[in-house]
Amino acid sequence: MLNRVILIGRLTRDPELRYTPAGVAVTQFTLAVDRPFVSSQSKEREADFIPVVTWRQLAETCANYLRKGRLTAVEGRIQVRSYDNNEGRKVYVTEIIADNVRFLESSNSGNREEGSYSGGSGNGYSGGGNSNSGRNTRDQQQDPFLDDGKPIDISDDDLPF
Amino acid sequence: MLNRVILIGRLTRDPELRYTPAGVAVTQFTLAVDRPFVSSQSKEREADFIPVVTWRQLAETCANYLRKGRLTAVEGRIQVRSYDNNEGRKVYVTEIIADNVRFLESSNSGNREEGSYSGGSGNGYSGGGNSNSGRNTRDQQQDPFLDDGKPIDISDDDLPF
Amino acid sequence: MLNRVILIGRLTRDPELRYTPAGVAVTQFTLAVDRPFVSSQSKEREADFIPVVTWRQLAETCANYLRKGRLTAVEGRIQVRSYDNNEGRKVYVTEIIADNVRFLESSNSGNREEGSYSGGSGNGYSGGGNSNSGRNTRDQQQDPFLDDGKPIDISDDDLPF
Amino acid sequence: MLNRVILIGRLTRDPELRYTPAGVAVTQFTLAVDRPFVSSQSKEREADFIPVVTWRQLAETCANYLRKGRLTAVEGRIQVRSYDNNEGRKVYVTEIIADNVRFLESSNSGNREEGSYSGGSGNGYSGGGNSNSGRNTRDQQQDPFLDDGKPIDISDDDLPF
C-alpha cells in the first residue's frame, strides 16, 4: 500500500550502467549507510550496505555523475525479487528502486554547488551498447547484476514503470 | 548516515515472539506491501514481502495485538545482516528494524478505534520463556528466525538499542 | 533538495474540490494527526491539524472517496506560500502537496477492502464547474482556499507539476 | 497517528539557541529547500523556507556545529502551534520538531568527514543563560522565536519529550 525509503550514505564503488534487451537503461550501485549506534564490544559491523537500482533517465544521470565514495541521498521503495541459484535454492534479493537521487558532493572537492536529479516522466533511452567493462569479480550466483558484457536478462514486462 | 523506511501493508502470518538468551523480547513478522503498478502480462507478482523485526516493549505489544491479515503501518530502518548457510555460502538477510508500529485495524471488525504503539525508551522485559510453538518447517540455514523451541542465538551485544 | 512527508490521520471535514480558471482540479482537506505523547497537565492539545492539497486526477479521486473522519495516509512534500491579508500583513501558509493518498478505511464500515490511489502522470481534468457549495464562513484574507462559488484565483503557472 | 518528515536543505542563517525558564535548550533555524521543478515564467519562488526546532542535547549540538549556508538533513515531525497576535488574530505556526539532524558539510570546505548527531534519550542541559544576541530585526508578531534577550516564554509542560 505504501512503501517509502530515504537513505543517505556513500557509494561503495562506481555505479554500473547496463541496458535491458529492449534498450532501457538501468544503473545499480550500493550505498554504505552508517548505523546510528556503536555496536558495543564487537565493533565489526557499523554500516549497512544497501543495493540501489535506478531506471531510464535517472539511471544515465547516476552513471554519469556518481562515483565511489560520494555522499548521496536516495529516495525510493523497497523491492524484493528472487531467483533460483545453481543449487536450485531460491535466493531473495532486496533492493531500493530509486525515483529520486541527490548528489550531496560534486566532483570538485569544494562542494557548494551540489547537483540534484530526480526521476519521473523522463524516458531518456540514449542508445544501446554497454558502457560498462571489466568488473566480473563477483559470483554470478550471488549477484544477478554481474556484468558479463551482454545486455542483462530482464524482460521489459518486468520494468516497474 | 540516514536510513528511514515507512511501510503500510498486511501481515502474512501471526507475529512470532522470541527471547534472546538474556531475555530480551524480539518479534518478527512479514508485511505484504502491494506494489503501486500492475505488472503488465505476467500478473503474478504484485506485492513485496518485507520482513520486520521489533525489540523489547514494542515486540511484546506487536505480539499481543497484531494478527495475520491486519493492515499495519511500520516505521524503522533497513538492516542487512548475513550468515553462512550449510553450503558455506554467505546469505544476506534484509529486514526492517521497526521503532514505531501503528495498528490500522483492530480486532473488532468495525475499526474505528485503532490502536497505536511506538517504541523508544521502554525496556519492557516481561519474563523469559518462549511463547511460540510448532512452526518448524523452515530450513534453519535459510532463516535464523526459525522457531526451534529454544531461545534464539543472538548475543546481546548485537542488540541495536 | 529533498522534501518528503508521510502522515496518517483523520479528515476533520469532507474534502473541498475546486477548479483553477484553466480547469485544473484541486482538492483541499485537513488531517488531524494525533501526537505520540500525552501533554502532561494541560491535556488540551493532542493532535496537529495539517492542511493537505492534491491536484488533477488525485484531487478528483480524493473528493470522490474521502470523507470526514476517515483514516488516511498521505505522502507528499511541504510547501510554504504567503499572501498579504487585508491589514497588509504577510501571512504564511504551510501545506502538504500530496502525490500519494491511501484510503485506509472504506465507506462500508467493515474495512477489509480499502482503496488506494496515487498521483503521478495522470492529468484527468474531468470538466469545469464547481461541485462545491455553501461553506463561505471563513475570512477570505485568512484563507485563499475559501469557497466563493467561483473558480479559485491561481495562475496555472503556479501549478507544481 | 504517524507524522514523519525528512528534509535536505541549507540554513538561511546561523541557528538560534535559547533556553526555557526551566533551562531546557531549544534551537531554531530555517532550512531553504529547493523545489524539484522550475516554476515556468514567474521564476520568483523556487525554494521553501521551513522552520526547524530542536530540543535539549540536539539543540546544543546544532547550535555548536551548524552555520548559515550549510547543507543539512533533518528528520522529525510536523507540529502546528498557534498564538494570538496583537490584533487579536490567531496566527498559526508550522514547524518541524527534529529528532535527527545530519551535518552534510563540515566547517573545513573539503567535506569528506561530515558529522552526524541524533536526538533521543540525551538530556544534556548544560547551564542556563542565553548565548544569543543582537538579531532583533524581525517583527515580533511574525515570529514568536524573536530573540529579545530573555528566556522564552514556554512552559515546561509544553515540552514535547
Place this chain on the structure above:
DNA sequence: TTTT
C-alpha cells in the same frame, strides 16, 4: 474552526 477541527478527527476517532
Place this chain on the structure above:
DNA sequence: TTTT
C-alpha cells in the same frame, strides 16, 4: 512460504 505469503496479505486483502
